[in-house]
C-alpha cells in the first residue's frame with residue numbers, strides 16, 4: 271500500500287483490532303451455519319484487551335487524545351460485535367468502528383483480513399495497527415500476518431514489549447530457543463501477547479465518557495469491498511464436517527492414603543507409559 | 545498426483561523429528577520437493593534422499609533469518625510457483641504459521657493451521673475450540689497451505705531412496721520489513737522439547753514456588769516440564785514452559801498435572817493428551833473432570849514418592 275501512511279511526527283493514530291468472541295466460560299459450539307461458532311454468549315476477546323492497553327499506553331505517553339493521539343477500536347462482526355467496540359471505548363479508545371454486513375458471515379482468515387485491510391485503508395493514514403496474539407475462538411493467529419501482507423506493511427507478531435520512537439518501533443519477542451529484539455519502520459502491524467501489560471478495567475468515568483464517543487458503522491459498500499470476496503463465498507477454506515469430541519470422562523479418582531505415588535506408578539506401568 | 549512443497553528451515557546437521565513428519569506426510573500425498581532455508585549439510589541431504597524427496601530448492605538470498613517472515617514467505621511463494629506445487633506444508637510453530645499466513649495471501653491459497661492429518665484428497669483434520677471439536681477442512685483454492693502439528697505422523701523413510709538435485713530460486717524483493725536486530729540465546733534445559741515430548745509433567749500454583757518435585761518426576765520419566773500461567777507469572781519457571789491458550793499446545797502420550805486447577809485456558813493447551821493424570825489436594829478441582837487417573841493428595845507427598853518408585857523400578 272504505497273503512500274497510504276504518513277511518518278510519525280508527535281502524535282499517533284492507532285487502530286486496534288478487537289474481536290467479539292463466544293465466551294470461553296460457557297460451552298462453545300459449532301452449530302452456526304457452515305460449522306461456525308454460535309455467538310450467543312459473546313464478549314470482547316480477552317487477548318485483544320492487551321492490544322488495546324498497549325495502544326492506550328502509547329497514546330497516553332504522547333499526551334493522549336488532547337494532544338491529538340487517536341486510538342480507534344475496529345471490530346468486524348454481526349450486530350453483537352458492537353459490544354466489543356463499546357467495551358473498548360469504555361477502556362479509553364477515542365473512537366469506535368463497527369464493520370458489519372450480512373455478506374461477511376463465515377469469513378475465514380483470508381476473507382477477514384481482506385475486509386479489515388479495506389477498513390484500515392478507509393480510516394486514512396494510520397501509524398500502527400495493533401491486534402491480539404490470537405482470537406480466542408479461531409486461535410489461528412493468521413489475521414495479523416495476512417493483514418500485514420495485504421497492506422504491504424511490516425509485521426511484528428507476538429510482541430511482549432513495544433516502544434515507538436521517531437517513526438520506528440522496537441519490540442521484543444520470545445521464541446523457544448531465543449529472545450529477539452525486532453525493529454520496524456512505521457506504519458506497521460503489531461500483534462501483542464498477554465505478557466505485554468495488565469489491561470485496565472473500565473472505570474466509572476470511562477463508562478460515562480464512552481457514551482459520548484462516536485461509533486461509526488461501516489458496510490462493505492462503504493469500504494469498497496465486493497461481497498463475493500468475503501463470507502462463505504469469498505473464503506479460501508471451508509469446514510466440511512465438525513464433530514464434538516466426546517467429552518473426556520473422569521477416570522479413576524483416588525485419595526492419597528500414603529501410597530498414592532506408588533499407585534500412580536502402577537497406573538503408568540499398566541498403561542505401558544514407563 | 546499432488547505436488548507437495550515442504551518448507552525445511554535451518555535443519556542444521558540433522559533433521560528434527562517434526563521435519564521428518566512433514567517429509568513422511570508429503571510423500572504420502574504425492575511428489576515432494578523440499579524448499580530449504582539455510583545450509584544443506586551432508587546429514588540433511590542424506591535424510592532428504594532417505595525420505596524420498598524428489599528435488600530441493602534453495603533461496604538466492606542468505607539473509608532470510610534476519611527478518612520477520614515476509615522474505616521467507618516471498619521465497620516460498622516463488623518456490624511454489626517454480627515447482628507447480630499444489631500443497632505447501634510447514635511446521636506448526638508460531639513462525640511456521642506466520643509464514644503460511646503471508647504465503648497464503650501471496651498465492652491466493654487457503655491456509656489451514658494445526659493440522660493433525662491430511663487425506664489423499666487434501667482434506668485436513670484439526671481440532672478447534674480448545675480441543676472440543678474435531679473438524680475436517682479443505683482449501684477451495686488450487687493451492688493449499690497446511691501447517692502440521694508435531695507428533696501426529698510417524699516418520700517412515702521411503703521404500704527406495706532418491707537422489708534429489710538442488711536448484712536455486714530467486715527471492716523476490718519485499719517492501720519494508722521488520723528486522724531482527726538482536727538475538728539472545730536461551731540456555732537449553734537438557735530436557736525434551738515441550739511441544740513434541742512424549743510425556744509432560746506440569747506444575748501450577750500448588751507448587752508454591754518450588755518446581756523441584758516436578759522436575760525430579762519429569763527427569764525420572766524422561767519428560768518435559770510444563771506449567772500453568774499462574775506458575776510462570778509468579779516467575780517460578782520460565783514463560784516458555786506455559787501450557788495453554790496463550791502458551792504451548794501439547795498432546796503427549798501422558799500429561800501429569802500437579803497443583804493445577806484446570807481452568808479453561810489451561811485445558812485449551814493439554815486436553816488432547818492421550819492420558820491425563822492429575823494430582824491436586826482439592827477434590828472439587830475441575831482438572832479431575834478430565835483426568836484418567838486422579839489423585840486427591842498433596843503434590844509434595846505424591847510427586848517425590850512416584851519419582852523414587854520409578855527410579856527403583858527402572859533400577
Ligand SMILES: Cc1cc2nc3c(=O)[nH]c(=O)nc-3n(C[C@H](O)[C@H](O)[C@H](O)COP(=O)(O)OP(=O)(O)OC[C@H]3O[C@@H](n4cnc5c(N)ncnc54)[C@H](O)[C@@H]3O)c2cc1C
Nearest residue numbers: 748749750772773774788789790791803805810825826843
Ligand atoms: C487471557 C488469558 C489467557 C490465559 N492463558 C493461560 C494459559 O495459557 N495457561 C494457563 O495455565 N492459564 C492461562 N490463563 C490463566 C487461567 O485462567 C488460570 O488462572 C490458571 O491456569 C490458574 O493456574 P493454576 O491452576 O496453577 O492456579 P490455581 O487456579 O490457583 O490452582 C492451583 C491448584 O493447586 C492446588 N493445590 C494447592 N496446593 C497444593 C498442594 N500442596 N498439593 C496439591 N494441590 C495443591 C489447588 O487445589 C488448586 O486447584 C489465562 C487467563 C487469561 C485471562
Ligand SMILES: Nc1ncnc2c1ncn2[C@@H]1O[C@H](COP(=O)(O)O)[C@@H](O)[C@H]1O
Nearest residue numbers: 287288346401402404405410411412413
Ligand atoms: N473479526 C475481527 N474483528 C476485529 N479484529 C479481528 C477479527 N478477527 C481477528 N481480529 C484480530 O486479529 C487477531 C488474531 O486473530 P486470529 O487470526 O483469528 O487468531 C485478534 O486478536 C484480533 O485483534
